[in-house]
Amino acid sequence: MGGTFVVYSxxxxxxxxxxxxxxGAGRKAVALAFDAAVAEECAAKGADKVLFxxxxxxxxxxxxxxxxxxxTGEGAEGFIVGSTVRGREMAAKVAALLNWPLASDVSRVVAGGGELEIERLTYGGAVVQQEKVRLPAVVTVPPGKFEPSSKPKAGAEVVALSAEPDGRYTLLERTRIERQxxxxxxxxxxxCAGMGFAKKEDLKLAFDLAAVLGAEVACTRSVAEERKWLPPDVxxxxxxxxxxPRLYLTLGVSGQVQHIVGARDSGLIVAVDVxxxxPIxxxxxxxxxxxxxxxxxxLIDALKNA
Ligand SMILES: Cc1cc2nc3c(=O)[nH]c(=O)nc-3n(C[C@H](O)[C@H](O)[C@H](O)COP(=O)(O)OP(=O)(O)OC[C@H]3O[C@@H](n4cnc5c(N)ncnc54)[C@H](O)[C@@H]3O)c2cc1C
Known part of the structure; x- marks a missing residue:
């Protein structure tokens, strides 16, 4: 097996x-966890070691x-971080502390000897850029790019670390926000509903179709941000x-590159447009x-009678 990557999300x-x-890259995975249940899950599903x-x-x-x-203590040659708001913050600070290069939001990463080959979207998603980053390095990866690990590894140990937090941070309060x-x-x-819908009430058609398919309803940015017909998190x-998803079915979505890059890893894309x-x-x-x-x-009739 090659070197060690520390992972965190x-x-x-x-x-x-x-x-x-x-x-998949033939590297030892040392997972960082700040929660006991997550630490146990990582140990039970493929991490070589967990630092809790x-x-x-x-x-x-x-x-x-x-x-x-x-x-540094693990002698790791990479720090691979989930690209979330908190993950990106952690990645940037750790890269600065270690003086390692940081590649953010990579859409593809392949580990070679001493370097990572990465791909990133640029120019608003119109161009895929290939780069090489010499190890050691920090990389942030969005969800859905790799198959989740599920196989336990014999002897994965959970090492509990107690450390003093940076006193400049104080957590005041946490308030749960219900998902919209x-x-x-x-x-x-x-x-996925696009601007092909003439009015908000017509989105019922998308919801009816989704109900028959057992699907969730998403939309384009224009539907969420301009029309404000659906919440921005969808x-x-x-x-x-x-x-x-396995199936991404678009209704009245033109398929501009800024939209489609978010769904291009779907199993099957089906589009309805006049x-x-x-471009869809x-x-x-x-x-x-x-x-x-x-x-x-x-479609709804056909699916109901299928
Ligand atoms: C920096 C930047 C970032 C962006 N990020 C995003 C993003 O993350 N996500 C995103 O979605 N967009 C994003 N956009 C906006 C994006 O460029 C498009 O403007 C947007 O996706 C278009 O949404 P739409 O397909 O719903 O609308 P339109 O482009 O207006 O397309 C509507 C489609 O509906 C069809 N249609 C009309 N009537 C019917 C009908 N009766 N039956 C069937 N079809 C019909 C039309 O032929 C057309 O193809 C971004 C833009 C920029 C500049």
Whole structure:
């Protein structure tokens, strides 16, 4: 086996994906955890070792100094971090403390000897840029890029570390905010509504189709941000959610690159649009050129009678 990567995310599922990446790359995976249950889950699902920061207050960004020291202590050649708001903050600080290069939001990463080959989207998602980063390095990876690890490894130890947090941070209060929209990250099927819908009430068609399919409803940024017909946490794209369902069915979505980059890893993309030249048809596996107001009721009937 090659060297060691330390992995961290504040999203438990994403940590397992990062462990999966290490295993696939032939690297030892040392997972960082700030929660006992996450530490146990990592140990039970493929990490070679888990460093559990028994912080009590679960404010990972207050432990960057200790994280940097742990990475050095493990002799790691990479720190792979889930690309979330908190993960990006941790990655940037640790990269600065270690004086390692940082590659953020990579869409693909392949570990070679002494370096990482990475791909990143640039120019608003219109261009894929290939780069090499010499190890040791810090990399942030969004969800859904690697298969989550699930196989336990014999002898994975959980090492509890007690460390003093950076006194400049104080957690005052946590208030749960109820999710407004669907859980797109874990959706198996998604129906995505675009500006092809003439009015908000018509979105019922998308919800009816989703109900028959057992799908969640997403939308384009224009539907969420301009029209404000659906909450902002359900729009897909470069500045919205990245999704990877088995089925991504679009209704009246033109398929601009800023939208489609968020869904291009879907298993099957099916598009309904009146304009046969809409760019969505280049991204779709199957396309229906037609008026969604006619196509959707027909689809619902067909699915109900199937
Ligand atoms: C920096 C930047 C970041 C962005 N980030 C995102 C992002 O993250 N996500 C995102 O979604 N967008 C993003 N956008 C906006 C993006 O460029 C598009 O403007 C947006 O995705 C278009 O949304 P739409 O497809 O719903 O609307 P439109 O482009 O207006 O397309 C509507 C489609 O509906 C079709 N249509 C009309 N009537 C019917 C009908 N009756 N039946 C069937 N089809 C019909 C039309 O032919 C058309 O193809 C970003 C833009 C910029 C500049």
């Amino acid at each position: 504040d999203k438990p599922q994403l940590v397992l994906e990062l462990i999966g990446f290490c295993t 920061f028994n912080s009590g207050i679960n404010l990972p960004e207050a432990y960057c100094q200790q994280v940097a020291e742990a990475i 929209g669907a859980d797109l990250a874990n959706a198996d099927k998604i129906v 729009y897909v794209g470069i500045s919205g959610a990245t999704v990877k 304009n046969e030249n809409a 048809f280049s991204a779709a596996d199957y396309g229906i050129v037609g008026d969604l107001y006619e196509v959707v009721p027909t």
